Amino acid sequence: MSTSKILRTFLKPGWVITAVLIVVFSYFAITVLAPWQLGKHEVKSEQNTQIRTALRTDPVPVDEIFVNGALPADNAWRQVELVGTYSPSDEVILRMRSVAGNPVFQVLTVFTTTSGDAYLINRGYVPQQKDSGVPEIPAAPTDTVTITGNALPGEADSGRPPHADDSHQYVLDINLPQISSLTGTSLADGYIQLADKQPGVLNAIPLPKLDGGPYLSYGLQWIAMGIGAPIALLYFIRMELKERKRDEEEQEELEGLIPDPDDDEDDEPAPQRSRYGGQRRNPYAKFEARREDRF
Numbered sequence: 263m264s265t266s267k268i269l270r271t272f273l274k275p276g277w278v279i280t281a282v283l284i285v286v287f288s289y290f291a292i293t294v295l296a297p298w299q300l301g302k303h304e305v306k307s308e309q310n311t312q313i314r315t316a317l318r319t320d321p322v323p324v325d326e327i328f329v330n331g332a333l334p335a336d337n338a339w340r341q342v343e344l345v346g347t348y349s350p351s352d353e354v355i356l357r358m359r360s361v362a363g364n365p366v367f368q369v370l371t372v373f374t375t376t377s378g379d380a381y382l383i384n385r386g387y388v389p390q391q392k393d394s395g396v397p398e399i400p401a402a403p404t405d406t407v408t409i410t411g412n413a414l415p416g417e418a419d420s421g422r423p424p425h426a427d428d429s430h431q432y433v434l435d436i437n438l439p440q441i442s443s444l445t446g447t448s449l450a451d452g453y454i455q456l457a458d459k460q461p462g463v464l465n466a467i468p469l470p471k472l473d474g475g476p477y478l479s480y481g482l483q484w485i486a487m488g489i490g491a492p493i494a495l496l497y498f499i500r501m502e503l504k505e506r507k508r509d510e511e512e513q514e515e516l517e518g519l520i521p522d523p524d525d526d527e528d529d530e531p532a533p534q535r536s537r538y539g540g541q542r543r544n545p546y547a548k549f550e551a552r553r554e555d556r557f
Contacts, residue, residue, distance in 0.1 A: 284491045291488030299481035303474060310472045316340045317469070321410050324381065324454070331379070333413050333452030342413050342454060346375035348383070348402035348462055352445040354424070354431045355396055356384075361467065365390040369464060370436065371402050372447050373409070373454070382441060382453040383411065386464035396430055402462040409461055411454040412469075 316339035324342040327333065352372035359368050366387035373383045388397050416438040424433045424444060431444050442449045458466035 281495060284495050288488040288491050291484045291491075296481045296484035296488065299477045299484060303477035303481060306475050306477060310474070312336070313339045313470065313472060316412070324375065324413070325377065325379070327413050328450055328452060331450045333415055333450070335415065337413060338415055340413050341410060341457075343408060343410050344373060344375050344381065344454065345406065345408045346373055347404060347406050348373050349445075349447075350401045350404065352447055353402075354433050354441055354444055356434070356436060357432050358434055359387070361387055361465075366465075367396050367399075368467070369399055370433075370441065370453070371462070372445055372449070376406070379450060380447045381450050382436070382438065383409070383462070384414075384436070384453055384455045384467065385462050386456060386466045388464055395427075400464065407461040409454075409456060411456040411460065413452055414455055415452055 316337075319341060321341040321343040324344045327337045327340050327342050349372040354370050356368035356370055359366055366389055368387045369385045371383050371385055372380055374380050385402065388399055391397055417436045419437045419440060420435050422434040424431060424440065426432065433441060433444070436453060438449050438451055438453065455467055456463045460466075
């Protein structure tokens with residue numbers, strides 16, 4: 263095919279719109295969507311590395327991890343040890359949480375160390391029973407105890423207000439300023455998730471699964487689709503060119519078989535016979551068969 267015919271074939275709205283959409287899709291897939299998923303994979307990997315390192319490190323006194331009453335980001339998940347007493351009256355219930363897919367109530371209790379610093383302790387959870395309120399929660403011990411847990415940063419305020427009933431105060435976030443206001447206690451900026459078999463623990467919250475998640479595979483899929491879409495477009499362009507070339511060849515061959523218009527049209531030609539005595543095959547048969555196959 264000549265260049266002009268190729269241009270006339272593909273400079274049509276359908277082909278142009280398809281090509282533009284594929285180029286835009288490939289650009290965003292490779293430069294936006296893939297980096298987004300790969301970035302999430304990198305963050306998840308760093309978090310997993312930090313958690314593994316923290317869990318392999320022996321517990322240390324809590325004041326070695328908290329700096330000026332705040333938990334540095336690189337100290338998250340470190341195992342800490344506290345000596346002091348619980349304040350069962352300074353307790354709130356964390357709602358709208360789940361463990362292993364089941365709804366639970368988490369119990370947050372203030373703990374004051376022997377040095378006078380106050381920390382919020384997540385004592386674990388109690389299952390949420392269907393069509394009922396908070397079940398009876400065993401009270402924390404009131405004598406001096408030594409506890410161990412993982413230091414975690416507080417959560418941002420989602421704007422959902424706390425509420426209370428005759429028995430409990432309820433929150434929807436582990437937001438330290440909000441809980442400090444509810445309990446009237448100046449809490450450290452960070453809380454302790456109590457480990458299993460510790461004094462005051464209920465059902466210990468399981469540690470997170472340290473897998474990479476689906477982000478790496480999603481990122482690679484976006485890259486593959488971003489590269490594959492233009493390749494698919496080039497394939498269909500190639501197939502279209504081959505099809506049109508075949509049509510042109512058929513047309514030229516058919517034109518070569520058209521009878522001369524100067525021949526006497528009134529004379530009906532005798533059936534053509536092959537040299538072996540049989541009737542000669544219709545020269546248009548292969549073209550008719552091709553067209554039947556295509557349509």
